[in-house]
Amino acid sequence: MxxxxxxxxxxxxxxxxxxxxxxxxxxxxxxxxxxxxxxxxxxxxxxxxxxxxxxxxxxxxxxxxxxxxxxxxxxxxxxxxxxxxGLVQYLDLQQVIDHIVSAGETPLMVMLDGVTDVRNIGAIARTAVCCGAQALIIPDKGVGALNEEAIKSSAGALEKIHVCRVNSLMKAVDTLHLNGIKVYASEMTANETVFELEYRDPCCIIAGSEDKGVFSGLLKISDSIFKIPMAGNFESLNVSVATGMILYEAMKQRMLNK
Known part of the structure; x- marks a missing residue:
């Protein structure tokens, strides 16, 4: 298209x-x-x-x-x-969802909430493409710019993935839900682990900032809240590394389902 x-x-x-x-x-x-x-x-x-x-x-x-x-x-x-x-063409979220579905694919999307480091954004985009995600959802404010450094960090992935810029992540979640797409958010105190989620369904993963995590309002309207279990007592994972772990689990489930 x-x-x-x-x-x-x-x-x-x-x-x-x-x-x-x-x-x-x-x-x-x-x-x-x-x-x-x-x-x-x-x-x-x-x-x-x-x-x-x-x-x-x-x-x-x-x-x-x-x-x-x-x-x-x-x-x-x-x-x-x-x-x-802009260096990247921003697309309408609903149109992207329609495009993914019409292509016969199961939506796998990543939403960025407060991720300001452009190198992390580039790394997330790169991992997203490698793991089969079709789109990034970003807010129009409070996220790192998709500038030359972000594009370089993505190793070209920002050319291959749909980028949807929205004026409200909360409204974006509503759009996802109206299209039957589940929303998963990470929270360190959650009971459910990353391995227990169902990624074979249409879904979107929220990647939050390392200092504040996912916004509480987004947590409340998410379908599942999960944690990434860690062996030691350490504060948190780098956001791009954590997102990579989640997306790899999603890809594994989808590959085993084929």
Whole structure:
């Protein structure tokens, strides 16, 4: 499906700056991937209002910045706004689910909650592809940028996996549930272990941050909460390593089921 090819660049360069109001509107309307839009504080106007609406509809983060920030990015007339073109094409979650199902595959997805280290994100994407996961779900805020370092750490995996950017992980879980996809979240004090879950069903695994874990609201609406048993008394595993262990167990179950 042509619309599901990922687009990727060599890194954030001056050529990836989209400068000025109308060029940003045209880029969003053309479906170009946008990582972020900078607005100069206090900027107003009809075009600015339209950009805000388009950004909201396409889950594009907006950041208010002082004029020095924009002037440092370009010497051109930026009209109070600059967008950063993305290195990865972000896709709609429902469309990705429909695409996976129509291809005759059983959904296996990974949701990132508060994972800010871009090298961990890249490593998770790499393991996800190796273990047969089809998609990453990320929030539009509070997650590491899918920048050149993340793409390098993924060893090309971010070109092969669908990336869904959503404005609410809670709403994303609702969408998963409406499509019959179970949601599994890890919690160190859980009774159930990673080996007891059923991964042969359509499912999504939530990978939480190493310091705070999975957000309590997400834990409450997850179908199962599990732990990764450890031999020693150590605080926690690296998030990309833990996610790799979970995904490998999912792949093992699915391979034995064939």
């Amino acid at each position: 042509e619309g599901f090819h990922r687009r990727q660049g060599a890194g954030i360069k001056k050529s990836q700056l989209i400068i000025g109001r109308q060029p940003i509107i045209e880029a969003i309307e053309a479906g170009r991937a946008i990582d972020k839009i900078f607005f100069q504080r206090g900027v107003t106007g009809d075009a600015i209002g339209k950009i805000r609406t388009l950004a909201r509809d396409n889950n594009i983060p907006i950041q208010q910045v002082p004029p020095e920030k924009l002037n440092g990015l370009t010497k051109a007339n930026h009209q109070g706004t600059i967008a950063i073109a």
